[in-house]
Amino acid sequence: MxxxxxxxxxxxxxxxxxxxxxxxxxxxxxxxxxxxxxxxxxxxxxxxxxxxxxxxxxxxxxxxxxxxxxxxxxxxxxxxxxxxxxxxxxxxxxxxxxxxxxxTRSKYAELLLEDLVQKGLVGDELINEFKQKIRSKPKLATNK
Missing domain, CATH: 2.40.10 (Thrombin, subunit H)
Structure with missing residues (x-):
């Protein structure tokens, strides 16, 4: 173990x-x-x-x-x-x-994308934010 x-x-x-x-x-x-x-x-x-x-x-x-x-x-x-x-x-x-x-990676990417879309990001802003966050791997925001 x-x-x-x-x-x-x-x-x-x-x-x-x-x-x-x-x-x-x-x-x-x-x-x-x-x-x-x-x-x-x-x-x-x-x-x-x-x-x-x-x-x-x-x-x-x-x-x-x-x-x-x-x-x-x-x-x-x-x-x-x-x-x-x-x-x-x-x-x-x-x-x-x-x-x-x-x-790990594919589910994290899905969760990250879902989080960014729910925050209202679209187009180039969504792409740029996704690229930055997929590298830095922040803890995702709580959605409750």
Whole structure:
């Protein structure tokens, strides 16, 4: 197994909107097994959990999540997961997701393009902004 720092985490909705999970801390583990299983634990403040809770699936419910691992300038990775546990720890909540990694770049490009179009960009402005952001790979804006 290999463990990594979870830098940022977002829920990807069915219509490709993203919902930020404001992490207090996070860990991601590649189990390096035949099933290609990854464990992602997000540690969030109680107030943020209460805002986030309606967007979370039920326990064992499937959800796509997008994660940046180790360094903030790394390409976001898309995971198909199930939410396994929610545990209250003091004034925080621990969310444990289990799943497998999917392709990264193409989904990120789709999410980025969707975000820019929703912001009203068109034509050359859209093209230029897309080119700049696909290189810098910013965390995408929350659409909620």
């Amino acid at each position: 290999k463990s990594f720092k979870l830098i940022s985490l977002q829920i990807v909705t069915e219509n490709l909107h993203v919902i930020d999970i404001a992490l207090t801390d996070g860990l991601i583990i590649n189990k390096e097994n035949d099933a290609r299983t990854w464990l992602l634990e997000a540690f969030v403040e109680e107030d943020h959990f209460k805002e986030l809770e309606p967007s979370l699936p039920n326990i064992d419910g499937e959800v796509y999540i997008q994660a940046v691992i180790t360094k903030k300038d790394n390409e976001p990775a898309l995971f198909h997961t199930a939410l396994r546990t929610i545990r209250k720890v003091g004034n925080h909540y621990s969310l444990l997701f289990v799943g497998e990694i999917k392709k």
